[in-house]
Amino acid sequence: MAQKENLYFSPLKTLSKKAMSTKMEESIQSIFQLPQVVLAEVCDAFKPLDLPKIFFLLRSGKICHNIWFVQSGLTRHFYVDDRGKERNTWFTVENNFTTDIPSLLNQQPARENIQLLEDSIIYAIAYSDVQKLQQKHHAFCIWYIKMLENNYFHQIEQRIDELQFMNATERYFNLLKKEPSFSQRISLGNIASYLNISQETLSRIRNEKPTF
Amino acid sequence: MAQKENLYFSPLKTLSKKAMSTKMEESIQSIFQLPQVVLAEVCDAFKPLDLPKIFFLLRSGKICHNIWFVQSGLTRHFYVDDRGKERNTWFTVENNFTTDIPSLLNQQPARENIQLLEDSIIYAIAYSDVQKLQQKHHAFCIWYIKMLENNYFHQIEQRIDELQFMNATERYFNLLKKEPSFSQRISLGNIASYLNISQETLSRIRNEKPTF
DNA sequence: ATGCTTTTTTGATGTAGGTCAAAACACTTC
DNA sequence: GAAGTGTTTTGACCTACATCAAAAAAGCAT
Numbered sequence: 395m396a397q398k399e400n401l402y403f404s405p406l407k408t409l410s411k412k413a414m415s416t417k418m419e420e421s422i423q424s425i426f427q428l429p430q431v432v433l434a435e436v437c438d439a440f441k442p443l444d445l446p447k448i449f450f451l452l453r454s455g456k457i458c459h460n461i462w463f464v465q466s467g468l469t470r471h472f473y474v475d476d477r478g479k480e481r482n483t484w485f486t487v488e489n490n491f492t493t494d495i496p497s498l499l500n501q502q503p504a505r506e507n508i509q510l511l512e513d514s515i516i517y518a519i520a521y522s523d524v525q526k527l528q529q530k531h532h533a534f535c536i537w538y539i540k541m542l543e544n545n546y547f548h549q550i551e552q553r554i555d556e557l558q559f560m561n562a563t564e565r566y567f568n569l570l571k572k573e574p575s576f577s578q579r580i581s582l583g584n585i586a587s588y589l590n591i592s593q594e595t596l597s598r599i600r601n602e603k604p605t606f
Numbered sequence: 607m608a609q610k611e612n613l614y615f616s617p618l619k620t621l622s623k624k625a626m627s628t629k630m631e632e633s634i635q636s637i638f639q640l641p642q643v644v645l646a647e648v649c650d651a652f653k654p655l656d657l658p659k660i661f662f663l664l665r666s667g668k669i670c671h672n673i674w675f676v677q678s679g680l681t682r683h684f685y686v687d688d689r690g691k692e693r694n695t696w697f698t699v700e701n702n703f704t705t706d707i708p709s710l711l712n713q714q715p716a717r718e719n720i721q722l723l724e725d726s727i728i729y730a731i732a733y734s735d736v737q738k739l740q741q742k743h744h745a746f747c748i749w750y751i752k753m754l755e756n757n758y759f760h761q762i763e764q765r766i767d768e769l770q771f772m773n774a775t776e777r778y779f780n781l782l783k784k785e786p787s788f789s790q791r792i793s794l795g796n797i798a799s800y801l802n803i804s805q806e807t808l809s810r811i812r813n814e815k816p817t818f
Numbered sequence: 819a820t821g822c823t824t825t826t827t828t829g830a831t832g833t834a835g836g837t838c839a840a841a842a843c844a845c846t847t848c
Numbered sequence: 849g850a851a852g853t854g855t856t857t858t859g860a861c862c863t864a865c866a867t868c869a870a871a872a873a874a875g876c877a878t
Contacts (some may be wrong), residue, residue, distance in 0.1 A: 481771065495759050528748060535747035536740060542754060547707050550762055557769040558802050559693065562835065582856065590770050595835055597857055774865065794826065804866055809827055 418463055418517055421489055425544060426537040436527060436534065440517040445510055451518075452508040458497035460518045464488050467514020468579060472587070473505045482588040485511075485580065487573065491545055493521075511580065562591045563599050630675055630729055633701055637756060638749040648739060648746065652729040663720040663728065670709035670716050672730045676700050679726020680791060684799070685717045694800040697723075697792065699785065703757050705733075723792065774803045775811050 419437060422428065428436065440463065445451075452458050454473055462469075464486050471484035471494070483506065486492035497504035498521055510516075527534045556565050566589060570577060576585060586596040631649060634640065640648065652675060657663075664670050666685055674681075676698050683696035683706070695718065698704035709716035710733055722728075739746045768777050778801060782789060788797060798808040 475771065483766070483770070495755075495763055499755050499759065528751065532744040532747060535744060535751065539740065539747065539751060539754070542751070543707075543711050547711065547758075550766070551707055553766055554695075554762070554769065557766065558695070559687065581854095583854095592836055593856075594837080594858085598835095601857080793824095795824095805826075806828085806867080807865055809825095810865095813827075 417465055417489075421463065422537070426533075426540045428533050428537055432527075432531045432533050435531070436519075436537075439523040439527065440519045443516045443518060445514050445516055447510055447513050449510045449514075450507060451510070451516065452494055452497070452504055452506065454505055454507045455503050456497075457501055458494040458504050459521055461491055461493045461498070461521065461524060462486075462508075463491050463517040463519075465515040465517060467510060467512040467516070469508050469514070470511050470580075470584060470588075471506050471508050473507060480587060482584055485573075485576070485588065487575075491541060495546075511584070557590065562589070562595055565589045565591065566596060566599050629677055629701075633675065634749070638745075638752045640745050640749055644739075644743045644745050647743070648731075648749075651735040651739065652731045655728045655730060657722055657726050657728055659722055659725050661722045661726075663722070663730075664706055664709070664716055664718065666717055666719045667715050668709075669713055670706040671733055673703055673705040673710070673733065673736060674698075674720075675703050675729040675731075677727040677729060679722060679724045679728070681720050681726070682723050682792075682796060682800075683718050683720050685719060692799060694796055697785075697788070697800065699787075703753060707758075723796070769802065774801070774807055777801045777803065778808060778811050 418440065419433065422433065422436060442465075445467075451460075451462060451469065466488045468488070469486040469492060470482050471486070471492075472480045472482045475481050484492075486508075492508070494504045494506045494508065496502065497506070524538070528538060556568060560568060566585075569585070569589060582596055582600070583593050586593045589596065591599070630652065631645065634645065634648060654677075657679075663672075663674060663681065678700045680700070681698040681704060682694050683698070683704075684692050684694045687693050696704075698720075704720070706716045706718045706720065708714065709718070736750070740750060768780060772780060778797075781797070781801060794808055794812070795805050798805045801808065803811070
C-alpha cells in the first residue's frame with residue numbers, strides 16, 4: 395500500500411470565497427441555528443480547499459491545528475503500527491466534521507495520518523479560531539457542544555460497541571448497513587483494516603465462504 | 607451475578623447542603639475557572655447523594671436525565687446481551703463525571719445500567735439544568751466543552767485503541783497501569799467482562815499460565 | 819468452626835479468524 | 849495487446865482465546 399504521496403506535497407489550492415458553497419452553511423445551521431452575524435464569522439473562519447486524492451490533511455508526528463469539514467470526498471485515518479502495518483481507524487464521508495482529537499486537544503504530535511481517498515472539497519478551520527469563536531460568541535459555544543455531541547459522541551460510542559461486541563461478519567454487515575456506499579468507494583483492504591479483520595477473512599465473508 | 611438489587615430501591619438519601627464537600631468545587635474549577643457567581647449556581651444544581659453499594663443510578667430501559675459526579679466510590683456500566691450475559695462497558699472512579707450519552711442526548715431508553723460497586727457519594731445534576739446553565743452562562747459553556755474534551759474524549763479514544771489493537775494480555779496490563787487500584791476493588795469477573803476476556807482466560811493471564 | 823454461596827482456578831477441547839504463500843483478477847501505461 | 853502493478857481470492861495451516869465442566873479457594877452468615 396505504498397502511496398505516491400510525495401507528489402502532492404504542493405501548497406494547498408484555495409478556492410475563491412465565491413465558490414464557497416452554501417452546503418456547509420446548511421450543515422452548520424442544521425446543528426444549531428446561529429445568529430446571522432456569528433454564522434458569517436464562522437463561515438469566514440473556514441477556508442475552502444480543493445484537494446486531490448492521496449493528499450494528507452495530517453501526518454503522523456505533526457501537530458494537528460485544524461478541524462475539517464468534508465464537503466465532498468472521503469478521508470481515511472490511519473496509523474502505522476509497530477510491525478509496519480497500516481491500521482485504519484476511521485473514515486470521514488461528506489458532510490461531516492473531522493480532526494484528530496488527541497493531537498488537537500493537547501497540541502501534541504499526532505499518531506494518526508489523515509489522507510484523502512478521493513478528490514475532495516474540504517473546509518478547514520484553525521483550532522485557534524475555534525477557540526477565539528468560543529470566547530467571543532456564546533451561541534458558537536452552544537453550536538460547538540451540539541456538534542461534538544451529534545457528530546462525535548454518537549459515532550464513537552457505536553464504534554466501541556462494534557469492536558467490543560460484534561464478530562467479524564457482524565462488523566462487516568453493520569458497516570454495509572450504515573455506509574452502503576463504502577463497498578464501492580473503499581477497497582476491500584482498507585475496509586478490512588478498519589474493521590480489524592484480515593483481508594483474506596473479509597474476502598471470504600464477502601463471498602459467503604465459510605472458514606473450514 | 608444475581609444482585610439483591612431490589613433491597614435498595616428506596617428513595618435517595620440526600621445529604622445536607624452543608625455536608626457538600628469542596629472537593630467537587632475543586633474538580634469543577636480545575637477544568638476551567640468559573641466566575642464565582644456561575645460556580646455557585648453550578649454547585650447548587652448538583653445534588654449530593656449518599657448511596658449504598660449495589661444501588662442503580664440508571665436502569666436499562668429508563669431515560670437518563672442526569673450527569674453524575676462521583677466524589678467517592680465506584681460505578682460499573684453494563685448491559686445484558688441477547689444471551690443474558692452481563693457485559694461491562696465502563697467503570698467510573700472518584701473525581702470523574704459520568705452519564706449514559708446515548709440515552710441522555712437523545713432522551714431515549716438506555717441500554718446501559720449504571721450500578722454502584724461501592725458505597726458512594728455522588729453529585730447529580732439534571733440534564734435540563736445543564737441545558738439551562740448552557741443557555742444562561744457563556745462561561746459554563748466553555749467549562750462544559752472542556753469537561754467533555756478532557757473527561758470524555760480522551761478516555762473514549764483510548765478505549766477504542768485498547769479494543770482494536772491490543773490482545774487480551776495487553777489489555778489487562780494496560781488497565782492495571784492506568785488503574786492500579788482496580789485489581790483490589792473490582793472482582794476478576796467484572797474486570798474480565800470489561801476487558802472482553804473470559805474469566806478463565808483472565809485468571810490464567812493473572813497467574814502467568816500460558817494457554818497451551 | 820460449619821455450612822452455603824460466590825468467585826477463582828485448572829484442565830480438556832473447540833473455533834473464529836489470523837498468517838503465509840500462491841494464484842487469479844483488475845487496473846494502467848506503453 | 850503485453851507488461852507491470854496493485855488488489856482480491858483460494859487453500860493449508862496455526863494460534864489466541866472461548867466454552868464447558870469440575871475442583872479449589874474465598875467470603876459470608878449462622
